Amino acid sequence: MPTANATVAFFLIDTMQDFTLAFVLAGQLLIGLDPTLMGIVGLSLAVTGSALLVACLIGFPVGALIGFRQFRGRSFVIVCLNALMGLPPVVVGLLVYMMLSNAGPLGFLQLLYTPSAMIVAQAVLITPIVAALSRQVVETLAREYADTFRTLVVPWPTALLALLRDGRSGLATVALAGFGRAIAEVGAVIIVGGNIAHVTRVMTTSIALETSKGDLALALALGFVLLLIALAVNATVAALSLATREAGHG
Amino acid sequence: MASIVSTVPFPGRFASAPQVRTSRCQRSLQTVDLGFEAGGKTILDKVSMTLSPSGLTVLLGPNGAGKSVFLRLANGLLLPTRGTVRWGDDRPTDATRLTQSFVFQRPVLLRRSALDNVAFVLKLRGVAEARGKARSLLDAAGLGALADRPARVLSGGEQQRLAIVRALATGPGVLLLDEPTASLDPASVAAVEALIRSAESQGVKVILVTHDVAQARRLAHDVVFLSGGVVREHTAAADFFLSPHSAEARAYLDGRLIPQEETNSC
Numbered sequence: 001m002p003t004a005n006a007t008v009a010f011f012l013i014d015t016m017q018d019f020t021l022a023f024v025l026a027g028q029l030l031i032g033l034d035p036t037l038m039g040i041v042g043l044s045l046a047v048t049g050s051a052l053l054v055a056c057l058i059g060f061p062v063g064a065l066i067g068f069r070q071f072r073g074r075s076f077v078i079v080c081l082n083a084l085m086g087l088p089p090v091v092v093g094l095l096v097y098m099m100l101s102n103a104g105p106l107g108f109l110q111l112l113y114t115p116s117a118m119i120v121a122q123a124v125l126i127t128p129i130v131a132a133l134s135r136q137v138v139e140t141l142a143r144e145y146a147d148t149f150r151t152l153v154v155p156w157p158t159a160l161l162a163l164l165r166d167g168r169s170g171l172a173t174v175a176l177a178g179f180g181r182a183i184a185e186v187g188a189v190i191i192v193g194g195n196i197a198h199v200t201r202v203m204t205t206s207i208a209l210e211t212s213k214g215d216l217a218l219a220l221a222l223g224f225v226l227l228l229i230a231l232a233v234n235a236t237v238a239a240l241s242l243a244t245r246e247a248g249h250g
Numbered sequence: 251m252a253s254i255v256s257t258v259p260f261p262g263r264f265a266s267a268p269q270v271r272t273s274r275c276q277r278s279l280q281t282v283d284l285g286f287e288a289g290g291k292t293i294l295d296k297v298s299m300t301l302s303p304s305g306l307t308v309l310l311g312p313n314g315a316g317k318s319v320f321l322r323l324a325n326g327l328l329l330p331t332r333g334t335v336r337w338g339d340d341r342p343t344d345a346t347r348l349t350q351s352f353v354f355q356r357p358v359l360l361r362r363s364a365l366d367n368v369a370f371v372l373k374l375r376g377v378a379e380a381r382g383k384a385r386s387l388l389d390a391a392g393l394g395a396l397a398d399r400p401a402r403v404l405s406g407g408e409q410q411r412l413a414i415v416r417a418l419a420t421g422p423g424v425l426l427l428d429e430p431t432a433s434l435d436p437a438s439v440a441a442v443e444a445l446i447r448s449a450e451s452q453g454v455k456v457i458l459v460t461h462d463v464a465q466a467r468r469l470a471h472d473v474v475f476l477s478g479g480v481v482r483e484h485t486a487a488a489d490f491f492l493s494p495h496s497a498e499a500r501a502y503l504d505g506r507l508i509p510q511e512e513t514n515s516c
Contacts, residue, residue, distance in 0.1 A: 147327055152374060153347050247361075
């Protein structure tokens, strides 16, 4: 059946061309610093950066407090915190959506479908991660410092600050882990942000949308940027832990 | 006992301990029937003694004798399971700890520069211009060149000297030292001992835990000999090394009680 074979061949060539073309176009978008692409990347970084800031401001002190203070129910709190690290993004999106929707308790803020809503969602998603991981960092350090701080009679707020300061390289790694998780998630931001062009469209939501539309070039270009960011984050973590070890802080 | 310091080729490094304002409300340490148990094992038993409020007391004995536990009980880092510890009339509390400094066998230094380690305790005690004072304290102890290095990359001997400078920076009346030279080379040991001696000469009461007989000979005014969690004797140093009262101390000084592994660092 020559006709059928030809159709298959044409189809294959066609897809191959599509595929190659997608890579070429993606390259052009990246090299030409396409404004749409840059806008999406910029918004992604801004949203995740803000969410990370919020998460660290809450997560570091909370994690540190749980890490070095003894209190009733501490083990239970730690188990809960560790469990919250695995929060599914879509569930976070749903909960934040319910809070922010007009019928929800925070509806009056009119935040739904704004970048602020996405910041809230990502912050909710990664604050437990930051808190749980910094708890581990601080607890290890606190165990080492415990006798010294007791014999020096260090008041606990001073001890807390000292632990956060001396644990800074470990905490920076924790922050990067939170950043990596937030920038790569799609479930939460697509629900509360709505993926509105030029307003709430970030890298992950764009990839999802463009792929389903068949515009593989933009999706690929964004995917490439995401991979680059993941690489940069991991390289920074590696560099940090090396510097830490060289300074004898490991 | 001749000072070992003078035989060391670079005496400049072993300058005096920092001049410190010492809290002079010094009181004798008195224990009555002091005991400590952990995990069903008696670590210290029926220790009743009084240490004078000045001078350098060495707690000597083999590993596992309960020396370190005694020091921790004295500072209040551990609570006795029997008996009492008193500094003058007071049990060990934050108030007594504020007048004491404790140096651990493995120095616990903050993950910051040497300077910031000293500045930390000065700030803690509300000293103004903490960093400037910290620098001059380090200079006085011959550690000035290391001030800006991260404390954790210093050598073992430098770390321990830094820990002692930091301990003295708060101007304690009592300095508690738990095997401070256990894993150091001879030059570092000499440097640490110079700091200890200098502190003692400034009126700081020093209680030093060691299993090193030579070190005890070099430093002690009086010796408390412990073995098996029991105080075997408490004797002036001159008498102790000449003619120890207890059979255990005699055996220890003759090197009979020390199994081979315990002559190592810890």
